[in-house]
Amino acid sequence: MSLIDPVLSEILVCPADHGSLDEDVPGSRLICTRCGRSYPVRDGIPVMLLEENERGEDD
Numbered sequence: 685m686s687l688i689d690p691v692l693s694e695i696l697v698c699p700a701d702h703g704s705l706d707e708d709v710p711g712s713r714l715i716c717t718r719c720g721r722s723y724p725v726r727d728g729i730p731v732m733l734l735e736e737n738e739r740g741e742d743d
């Protein structure tokens with residue numbers, strides 16, 4: 685059992701550092717093996733968005 689298409693899983697990398705991703709099937713998400721960021725998978729589609737909360741810039 686896998687969260688996403690194995691072909692898709694082969695080509696997907698972490699958008700932050702291009703690390704490889706592990707599937708967390710019970711948690712329905714992908715976890716980067718390098719930086720530990722996690723990305724939710726919704727209906728088989730991984731949501732590869734970086735959170736922008738860390739910037740802390742004022743404009």
Ligand SMILES: [Zn+2]
Nearest residue numbers: 698703716719
């Ligand atoms: Zn990463």
